[in-house]
Amino acid sequence: METPPTRRPTMDDVAARAGVSRALVSIVFRDLPGASGQTRERVRAVAAEIGYRPDHRARLLSRKRTHLLGATFGVGHEFHSDLLSELYAAAAGHGYELVLSGITPGRTESQAVQELLSLRCDAVILLGPTMTAHELADIAAFTPTTVVARAVRATGVDVVRTDDVAGARLATEHLLDLGHRRVVHIDGGRAPGAAERRRGYRLAMRGADLDVSIIPGGLTEDAGADAARRLLSDGSEAPTAAFVFNDASAAGFLHAVRRAGHSVPRELSVVGYDDSRLARSVWADLTTVAQNAPLLSESAAELAIARLGGEPSGAQMLIAPRLVVRSTTSQPRL
Amino acid sequence: METPPTRRPTMDDVAARAGVSRALVSIVFRDLPGASGQTRERVRAVAAEIGYRPDHRARLLSRKRTHLLGATFGVGHEFHSDLLSELYAAAAGHGYELVLSGITPGRTESQAVQELLSLRCDAVILLGPTMTAHELADIAAFTPTTVVARAVRATGVDVVRTDDVAGARLATEHLLDLGHRRVVHIDGGRAPGAAERRRGYRLAMRGADLDVSIIPGGLTEDAGADAARRLLSDGSEAPTAAFVFNDASAAGFLHAVRRAGHSVPRELSVVGYDDSRLARSVWADLTTVAQNAPLLSESAAELAIARLGGEPSGAQMLIAPRLVVRSTTSQPRL
DNA sequence: TTGAAAGCGCTAACAG
DNA sequence: CTGTTAGCGCTTTCAA
Numbered sequence: 276m277e278t279p280p281t282r283r284p285t286m287d288d289v290a291a292r293a294g295v296s297r298a299l300v301s302i303v304f305r306d307l308p309g310a311s312g313q314t315r316e317r318v319r320a321v322a323a324e325i326g327y328r329p330d331h332r333a334r335l336l337s338r339k340r341t342h343l344l345g346a347t348f349g350v351g352h353e354f355h356s357d358l359l360s361e362l363y364a365a366a367a368g369h370g371y372e373l374v375l376s377g378i379t380p381g382r383t384e385s386q387a388v389q390e391l392l393s394l395r396c397d398a399v400i401l402l403g404p405t406m407t408a409h410e411l412a413d414i415a416a417f418t419p420t421t422v423v424a425r426a427v428r429a430t431g432v433d434v435v436r437t438d439d440v441a442g443a444r445l446a447t448e449h450l451l452d453l454g455h456r457r458v459v460h461i462d463g464g465r466a467p468g469a470a471e472r473r474r475g476y477r478l479a480m481r482g483a484d485l486d487v488s489i490i491p492g493g494l495t496e497d498a499g500a501d502a503a504r505r506l507l508s509d510g511s512e513a514p515t516a517a518f519v520f521n522d523a524s525a526a527g528f529l530h531a532v533r534r535a536g537h538s539v540p541r542e543l544s545v546v547g548y549d550d551s552r553l554a555r556s557v558w559a560d561l562t563t564v565a566q567n568a569p570l571l572s573e574s575a576a577e578l579a580i581a582r583l584g585g586e587p588s589g590a591q592m593l594i595a596p597r598l599v600v601r602s603t604t605s606q607p608r609l
Numbered sequence: 610m611e612t613p614p615t616r617r618p619t620m621d622d623v624a625a626r627a628g629v630s631r632a633l634v635s636i637v638f639r640d641l642p643g644a645s646g647q648t649r650e651r652v653r654a655v656a657a658e659i660g661y662r663p664d665h666r667a668r669l670l671s672r673k674r675t676h677l678l679g680a681t682f683g684v685g686h687e688f689h690s691d692l693l694s695e696l697y698a699a700a701a702g703h704g705y706e707l708v709l710s711g712i713t714p715g716r717t718e719s720q721a722v723q724e725l726l727s728l729r730c731d732a733v734i735l736l737g738p739t740m741t742a743h744e745l746a747d748i749a750a751f752t753p754t755t756v757v758a759r760a761v762r763a764t765g766v767d768v769v770r771t772d773d774v775a776g777a778r779l780a781t782e783h784l785l786d787l788g789h790r791r792v793v794h795i796d797g798g799r800a801p802g803a804a805e806r807r808r809g810y811r812l813a814m815r816g817a818d819l820d821v822s823i824i825p826g827g828l829t830e831d832a833g834a835d836a837a838r839r840l841l842s843d844g845s846e847a848p849t850a851a852f853v854f855n856d857a858s859a860a861g862f863l864h865a866v867r868r869a870g871h872s873v874p875r876e877l878s879v880v881g882y883d884d885s886r887l888a889r890s891v892w893a894d895l896t897t898v899a900q901n902a903p904l905l906s907e908s909a910a911e912l913a914i915a916r917l918g919g920e921p922s923g924a925q926m927l928i929a930p931r932l933v934v935r936s937t938t939s940q941p942r943l
Numbered sequence: 944t945t946g947a948a949a950g951c952g953c954t955a956a957c958a959g
Numbered sequence: 960c961t962g963t964t965a966g967c968g969c970t971t972t973c974a975a
Contacts, residue, residue, distance in 0.1 A: 296946045331727040332669045333968035336951050350693050356685035360713040375709040379694040393665040496891050530891045557830050557864045558892050630962045667952035670967045
């Protein structure tokens with residue numbers, strides 16, 4: 276076993292040892308034309324021998340374009356993780372590298388973005404940012420900026436997001452198609468996407484000439500459970516189906532409903548939103564609406580890169596979601 | 610609104626405009642002694658005015674130590690997310706910066722590590738790596754390496770992990786303390802940690818002079834459900850409690866048991882492992898064993914940094930887990 | 944094909 | 960307190 280060298284080998288070391296110039300080594304490592312096959316092999320062999328790896332920092336510094344795509348994401352946010360996986364693939368597919376910057380309770384969105392900017396990322400992709408349109412515009416003034424999964428209009432920023440109106444329609448119309456007539460919506464209050472989902476629900480109900488009934492909800496299991504309790508103790512005519520803002524809330528809702536002795540889907544059908552791990556669990560096995568993570572990511576990467584190519588900004592791209600039918604929906608009991 | 614400049618301002622621009630030397634600007638931005646309060650203010654003001662931000666790449670390149678801590682993690686891995694949050698805090702607390710490198714289906718562990726190495730991170734922290742001890746040793750030969758949440762012995766690498774033997778004992782003894790005597794363990798096969806958990810279970814049972822009964826399981830809900838079905842259809846005397854390898858498997862187990870008409874915890878107590886989101890859901894509300902993510906992360910960061918200070922490698926640090934009692938365990942029915 | 948020279952934007956070590 | 964002088968390890972001309 277080799278003893279660790281005091282200094283990591285540099286391109287010069289490789290060049291010297293291989294008996295060529297440093298520029299040549301650079302060419303070989305970037306797979307550019309300008310070196311004979313023989314030379315290439317020799318250079319690579321020498322590099323491997325002395326354990327040389329190109330220094331990323333130096334490379335970035337000397338290039339005009341860094342070919343770095345920066346992405347901020349919520350650490351622990353399930354959906355962001357899905358997006359990141361695809362983003363890695365999309366970036367690589369376009370010859371870019373992805374640099375991550377996580378947002379945690381102790382690390383603000385702004386800090387996360389600043390890190391990416393000081394690395395001189397060519398463009399930044401922000402997953403579900405919560406900052407103001409103004410702050411976003413400030414960032415976009417210096418760096419091509421693409422926002423994913425949030426509806427905003429800010430000068431200079433591109434937006435890619437799921438068509439939540441369509442998603443809510445999909446969910447609601449699924450219930451209507453099954454024959455339900457009294458369908459309620461447990462909403463997400465002021466959460467991002469909540470307004471769109473209410474709208475989609477309303478459109479579907481009105482389209483079928485049915486009464487709209489929106490119950491205040493939230494994003495958590497507790498919120499869903501609360502809504503269920505209120506709904507069940509309500510004197511009015513009981514609904515036969517509910518479309519809930521997201522999976523977490525739907526899970527709480529589901530649990531409370533079953534707890535109260537009602538059978539799902541026999542007495543009440545339930546649809547969630549997000550297709551999260553929870554929705555897929557054997558217990559919930561929830562009918563839900565899935566966002567198209569691969570397409571969202573691919574589109575975001577493409578938009579960002581297009582901007583680098585001089586494309587004008589301001590795109591607002593809507594991606595269609597799809598319905599995932601599981602076991603919490605069925606025809607209403609006669 | 611200002612038009613975006615063609616070229617980002619550099620330290621020289623700030624220096625020129627503030628009428629000072631570049632070195633001074635550098636001092637101001639690094640908060641080093643050697644500049645008057647007045648000068649500091651003026652420099653900062655000018656910098657803000659022309660929109661200057663220090664260039665990270667250049668900074669890294671010129672420093673001997675990069676003060677970068679690299680971390681690889683499984684994108685979408687819930688527990689890794691917990692660790693990352695804490696790692697960000699721990700790194701910042703020690704004056705280091707954290708660089709993330711994600712592992713996805715399309716991006717191997719090795720690629721992820723290589724990226725960190727080519728950024729010249731001072732040290733790398735690998736969350737639950739699956740590579741061989743040999744591969745780990747190869748990395749550690751060049752860069753201080755700390756492995757988190759996996760039991761390995763590789764020359765040059767430090768390891769921080771949860772004491773799974775203790776965790777399994779905790780879980781089993783909780784059941785014994787409640788008065789259970791027929792306690793089975795649904796194991797995790799060859800998964801990391803499975804051997805330790807079997808061992809902890811065995812120790813606890815033998816310590817109480819009880820019969821050991823280990824049922825082959827796995828890591829998924831399906832595996833847990835399968836194990837439950839096998840257990841229930843088994844002719845032998847039914848157990849009153851089960852300690853399951855992890856929360857996912859426990860959830861599947863739980864569901865299958867209830868499906869079969871048995872009441873949890875009245876007829877059968879269940880304990881999981883991990884304290885995942887699933888365990889906390891209103892539905893499962895699973896008694897489980899929680900790893901100490903903050904301490905794991907803090908320890909990993911400290912070990913890594915200690916190594917940079919010349920500390921010898923090879924530490925094997927065990928962190929104590931803790932029991933989280935929820936609603937799936939109770940005294941056995943009389 | 945190859946080599947020499949000039950940066951990229953910063954930090955570091957000294958001399959004023 | 961301030962300025963000068965070297966690099967850090969690579970890419971990028973431009974000539975040979």
